[in-house]
Amino acid sequence: DAGVTQSPTHLIKTRGQQVTLRCSPKSGHDTVSWYQQALGQGPQFIFQYYEEEERQRGNFPDRFSGHQFPNYSSELNVNALLLGDSALYLCASSWKTGSSYEQYFGPGTRLTVT
Amino acid sequence: GENVEQHPSTLSVQEGDSAVIKCTYSDSASNYFPWYKQELGKRPQLIIDIRSNVGEKKDQRIAVTLNKTAKHFSLHITETQPEDSAVYFCAASLPRTDKLIFGTGTRLQVFP
Numbered sequence: 001d002a003g004v005t006q007s008p009t010h011l012i013k014t015r016g017q018q019v020t021l022r023c024s025p026k027s028g029h030d031t032v033s034w035y036q037q038a039l040g041q042g043p044q045f046i047f048q049y050y051e052e053e054e055r056q057r058g059n060f061p062d063r064f065s066g067h068q069f070p071n072y073s074s075e076l077n078v079n080a081l082l083l084g085d086s087a088l089y090l091c092a093s094s095w096k097t098g099s100s101y102e103q104y105f106g107p108g109t110r111l112t113v114t
Numbered sequence: 115g116e117n118v119e120q121h122p123s124t125l126s127v128q129e130g131d132s133a134v135i136k137c138t139y140s141d142s143a144s145n146y147f148p149w150y151k152q153e154l155g156k157r158p159q160l161i162i163d164i165r166s167n168v169g170e171k172k173d174q175r176i177a178v179t180l181n182k183t184a185k186h187f188s189l190h191i192t193e194t195q196p197e198d199s200a201v202y203f204c205a206a207s208l209p210r211t212d213k214l215i216f217g218t219g220t221r222l223q224v225f226p
Contacts, residue, residue: 033212042203042216056213090157094212101146103212105157
């Protein structure tokens with residue numbers, strides 16, 4: 001049973017560029033949430049996707065957008081990158097249909113903006 | 115909005131001692147409280163959770179207690195081992211949402 005997977009592992013981008021991060025949820029899970037974890041901080045909620053729609057959103061600007069595919073995998077897109085976007089980006093999957101609370105995290109993508 | 119405070123930020127204990135980490139949440143409607151362990155360079159791993167209809171939950175050396183009146187919940191680790199060394203995060207979420215609000219983390223060091 002595969003857990004949550006993310007790609008790529010590491011990424012280096014320049015200010016102003018755009019980036020796409022990918023996430024495959026744990027088998028049987030239908031919901032994907034994205035979090036940003038700055039160094040030394042707790043994860044901050046970006047948004048959540050369920051049934052291919054954004055269901056909830058945290059306090060992040062419109063530069064952050066996402067998508068969920070019919071197979072429940074998800075992408076996070078960040079436009080016009082800023083130095084402050086450097087962080088570990090985590091996705092977490094859960095099973096909303098089953099009314100389960102548990103969220104399981106992927107290994108994350110380390111984004112460095114120079 | 116919902117806010118979660120976590121203390122202490124660092125905690126050092128001798129192997130075999132107990133460790134306690136405390137969190138306070140702001141929204142009394144919060145109903146789910148997970149704890150995650152994150153080792154350096156790795157993903158957060160769910161170690162234990164508790165729902166608002168339960169006051170205490172145990173899993174071997176780990177226990178979580180919840181005081182809804184005071185809006186406090188705590189993680190208790192007994193008989194600590196060096197492999198317990200990591201950063202621990204508490205979190206809270208509201209009903210009908212999977213949005214987790216995390217505390218700022220506690221770095222636990224267990225010395226042999």
